[in-house]
Amino acid sequence: MELNKEPLLILVICFILGIFFQDYFLLGKERMYSVAIIETGILISIFFNTYFLHNTRVILFGILFFGMGLVFHFFNNHSPKANTSANKMETVILKISQKLNSTEKYKKYEGIVRLGKKSFNSIIYIPKNHEELDYKNYYKAEAYITQPRQPQYDFQFNYAKYLKRKDIDYQIYLSKIFFAVERNDLSFTEQIRQYRLNVLQKIDKTDMSGTTRAFLKGIILADRTEMDMDTVQDFNRSGLVHLLAISGTHIVIIFGLFNFLMVRCIPLKFRKYSIILSLIFIWLFALFIGFGNSVLRACIMLCVYFIFVLLQRKPDLLHSLALSAFIILILDTQQLFDVGFQLSFLAVLGIFWLNQPLLKYFPKADNYLKKLIFNTITISLSAQLVTLPLVLYYFHQFSFVSIVANVIIVPFSEVIIVFSFLMTFLIAFGLDFSFINQLYDGVIQILLKVIHWFAGADWVFIKNIPMNLIEVLVISIAIYLLRALILKINFKNSMNFIITILAFLVIRIGCNIIENQKEEVLLHSFNKNKIISIKKGNNVCFWIPDRVGREKVLQYIIEPYCSSRRIDQFEIKRIPFSTKKIVFGDQIYDVK
Incomplete structure (x- = not known):
């Protein structure tokens, strides 16, 4: 199978590359106008000039779809809908638009929140023991409004950016719901969501075990x-x-x-x-x-x-x-x-x-x-x-x-x-x-x-398998070449595959060597606690306060850090909450 026989796939790949380009470089409005003018010129040239060679038309179509990716992603980049003061208690009116996965303490929803004359999309948290919110009601509540925090370090998941891509700029924690008012403006989609919620509640009322009900839903x-x-x-x-x-x-x-x-x-x-x-x-x-x-x-x-x-x-x-x-x-x-x-x-x-x-x-x-x-x-x-x-x-x-x-x-x-x-x-x-x-x-x-x-x-x-984008690209090329090797095992196909694998190993070893030569001391914030990590070469030690749970720290701090820094072994030491200094490798470090 030759990719040049799949023109639609190639054009979609060009469109995707345009999206990636705009997401990384964030071209402004003026440059986007220039791109739109160039796109229009290419489109006119393709349809009104019959003297282009086939390869030239293919290249022009590729550029056209690349530019389309730029333009579409420019208009899909979300900007804040409201300049709302964060980190304070407010009385808000809200409606939910989607139910999300619950946490240990909270039930989570996506919703539209109204504060005075302003409205914005938000993640909504309510205590786990509170009854379910539904789509058929407006809720007036007292809420603590926050904005998602940017991650401290590069190895952490960027939740703020993830929410931004969904056009969500705020999180609110409901402390008290004053009352609910039944809506008379439910859209067709919201009526469908409400009916689905009713079916989910009916499943919860059956005599099946909890895990089975969750599996069915x-x-x-x-x-x-x-x-x-x-x-x-x-x-x-x-x-x-x-x-x-x-x-x-x-x-x-x-x-x-x-x-x-x-x-x-x-x-x-x-x-x-x-x-x-x-x-x-x-x-x-x-x-x-x-x-x-x-x-x-x-x-x-x-x-x-x-x-x-x-x-x-x-x-x-x-x-x-x-x-x-x-x-x-x-x-x-x-x-x-x-x-x-x-x-x-x-x-x-x-x-x-x-x-x-x-x-x-x-x-x-x-x-x-x-x-x-x-x-x-x-x-x-x-x-x-x-x-x-x-x-x-x-x-x-x-x-x-x-x-x-x-x-x-x-x-x-x-x-x-x-x-x-x-x-x-x-x-x-x-x-x-x-x-x-x-x-x-x-x-x-x-x-x-x-x-x-x-x-x-x-x-x-x-667990903790390190992988960067260069390694992803090279190993993906190897998987692409694997098809030819499976179809016909010969010297050419074998060498192409082996050379790609060797290139991957060289890149991986090089990345490991570079990373293992670095030393760093980081102070991690975790649920109002401070965790310190000291990395020397291929060794890292984490100092964790006694009252902090080990499993959560492993999941959110230690394992992502070790994957990012290509560390196979780590050490955990418990310290009293009042500790102000620690000693590691003949050096003294301040914890506070």
């Missing part, structure tokens, strides 16, 4: 807000978190289920419309659960695929993938920086790039079972190989057990998703059957125990 309704951290960690460590993220697998299975019912229920003369009705149904389902990146991508790709089928043309996966990415990014270029968006598209690209070459090494699949097993192995391996560099860059961890876990669990995912969908349908319409609940609860509890067993395989779980 996550796998079908894309709501993981109340899922306990241990369960989420099990899915992450076993490499099965994609089961909880509504993705292409879920959409295809639900589409297939509805199409199966349509073919058998509607009159024969209308059966040719079953595909169209099924496509309409999955869009309604996507609207109901919220248009997440993976959902939107899957729906667009499925529509493009079946449009090709209905037009009796050969479907093209890369065209479908590129078109879905282009539509999503035109609507909001900030989606490009969402990790889920990146991993979702890379996984599909990986399946396209490596699945068929890998299948050639398996025996002929002469029955359904063999086909299922072989495809499960190759699809899981393809997706994980292509997304691995990005996974290591963002999360710095990997478990080899994820390959085995996917091979064993994924073949049953179709049954689990269909069963979960039917359970949600029954509960939504008030058909709550105790014996079905118990059966579903039993099945899911077995599934969760198996996943927990996979997650417990610590000996194949590697």
Whole structure:
């Protein structure tokens, strides 16, 4: 497969490069006017000049889409909607727009807050024991308004920038809700969200166990807000978190289920419309659960695929993938920086790039079972190989057990998703059957125990894996070259792959040597406590006050620091809260 035969994919890549360029250099309004004028000139030249050679037209189209990326991202860069005084108590009126994952102390929401004549988007925190907020009410409350803090150091997650990309500039903590007033201006989308919230509350009232209810809400309704951290960690460590993220697998299975019912229920003369009705149904389902990146991508790709089928043309996966990415990014270029968006598209690209070459090494699949097993192995391996560099860059961890876990669990995912969908349908319409609940609860509890067993395989779980963007680029080139090597093992393909791997190792060793020569002393702020770290070469020691919990410090300070600074071993020392000086390596350091 040659990329020059995929013009739409190349143009989308140019569009993406334009977005990255504008995000990094932040061209101003005057320069953007110049870009727009150049874009207009190129567009006129392409359509009115027929003397351009083919290669020249291709280059001009690439520049055109690159400039489009610049312009669209310029207009998608959010600016504060209100200049609101932070770090003070205020009386506000608010409405929620989305429910978010809860923390140990708070329930979280996205919402629109009104303060006097000003309004702004905000993250809303309420105490964990407070009743749920809903979409059908305005709330008047006393709230403490803050702005997200920039991270202290480069290795920490930039939560303020993450919220900024979502057009959110403030966080508010509700201390007291005075009253709620029912809204009479609910939009159609908000009515759908309220109905979804009602279904979630109905699931909470069933007699299933808490973990099963949380699993059901996550796998079908894309709501993981109340899922306990241990369960989420099990899915992450076993490499099965994609089961909880509504993705292409879920959409295809639900589409297939509805199409199966349509073919058998509607009159024969209308059966040719079953595909169209099924496509309409999955869009309604996507609207109901919220248009997440993976959902939107899957729906667009499925529509493009079946449009090709209905037009009796050969479907093209890369065209479908590129078109879905282009539509999503035109609507909001900030989606490009969402990790889920990146991993979702890379996984599909990986399946396209490596699945068929890998299948050639398996025996002929002469029955359904063999086909299922072989495809499960190759699809899981393809997706994980292509997304691995990005996974290591963002999360710095990997478990080899994820390959085995996917091979064993994924073949049953179709049954689990269909069963979960039917359970949600029954509960939504008030058909709550105790014996079905118990059966579903039993099945899911077995599934969760198996996943927990996979997650417990610590000996194949590697943490604090350092990875920078240069390493990601080089190892991605190696994975790109892997296809040719799998298809044909010869001297040329082998040398190309080996040279790329050697280049990666040289770069990695060089980065390790440079980082291990540095020394630094950092004072970390953590929940009103001070933690000091002293790094000398490849060794680092953390001094932690006695009253600070070890696990949280490991998660938010130590492990990100070690990944960033390429440190294999670290030491933790406890110190009394009143300590003012510490001694390390024959030197004295001030803690306060």
